[in-house]
Amino acid sequence: MAEPVGRVMSSNVPSFAELFRDCEHSAVHLEMRDTYAVDYEKSGFAAWQQGHRLNPDDRASWWRPWLDLVSETVARGVAIRRARIVSEPVTDYIKFEHSGTFTNIEAGEKVRWLPRRRASDLSLPGNDFWLYDDRLVRFNHFTGEGTSLGGEMVDDPAVVELCSSAFEAVWERATPHRDYEV
Template identity: 65%
Template sequence: MPSKPSTPPTFADQLRQAHHSAVHLEMRDVYAVDKEKGPFADWRAGARLDPADRASWWRPWLDLVAETVGRGVVMRRARIVSEPVSEYIRYEHSGTFTNVAAGEQVRWLPRREASDIPLPGNDFWLFDGAIVRWNHFAGDGSSGGPEITKDPRAAALCARAFEAVWDRAIPHEQYKIR
C-alpha cells in the first residue's frame, strides 16, 4: 500500500520547537496571502496601527513571537525590497513596529545591494540552522504552501544567504521607505 505524503508541521509548531534561532528571508515585493487581505485593504483605505494602542494590534502571531523570544530563541527577519517600494511593502513597513515590539529583529535590504549575494529561489524560515521551511508562492503572491527539508546543503545555503543579507541590511528603525 503506498504511503500518504506527510503533512508538514504547522509553522507555530516549528517555532515552538526551535531551540536557539529562527531566521526568515523575504524576497518578494507583493504577497497576497489570505490572512492579510482584510488588513491590507484596510491599510489601503487609510487605517493605520496606533503604537500607543497595543490592544488594537497585538494578536496571536505576536504572542507566539514573544513566547519564542522569551524562551531565548533569537528571531530575525530580513526583507529584500525593490526601490521605490511597492504599495504592499509600504503596508508591511508601516506595521513592522509590532514585530519589533514582540521581540523580533527586522532589517531591510534594497534589492540593488543584494545583486552579488547567492540567494535560494524561495523565501524561507531556517530553524536552528538545520531545518528549512520553504515558502512557495504563485506569481500573483498567493501561497503555494510550505515545504520542509532537513537537507544540510539547503540549510547551509539558507544560512549563508541570510547572514550575507543581514550583514548589509538596514535595521527597521533606520530604514526609510523610498
C-alpha cells in the first residue's frame, strides 16, 4: 500500500537539530502521554525515583545538548512552546517531568499543563507532535509502554491545520508551569 502524499517515513525524518536550525518563527510541541520510556531519560527517572532532584544552581549537572539547541533557537527569535496534557492524579513519570521542567524554561521554552479532563471536547491528533513554523509536523510514535518508535514528517495542509488548532486550543486552556502543581 502506498503512503499518502505529504508523509515521509521514519528513516527520512530529519534530526531535531536540523528541524530547529531550519525553523524561522515558531516550534510548538504537544505531549499527550502519561509515561514515556525513552532511553535517554531512563537513568534520570530512576535517580529521581530514588530521591535525586536537579539543583537549579548547578547548571553544569543538568544542561545538556537539547537545552543548548533550544537556547540557540530561541536566541535566533524562534518562539518555542510546549503543552502537556496529563491525567490526574499524575503518574510518577509526570511528577519527574514536572520537577525538571525548570530546565526547559531556563533554555527559553514556555511550558503549560492541561489536565486531561479539561481536554475532552478538543479535537486532538492521535500522537504527540512538533509543529514547525505552522507548515511542517513531526509526529512522535511510541509503543504502549512509551518506547520511541521514531518520527514521521507531514506537510499536508489539513494535518498542519489540525495540529495547529489543537495546540492553540490546549495552550489557551492550559496552566503555566509556574502555577501548575502536581
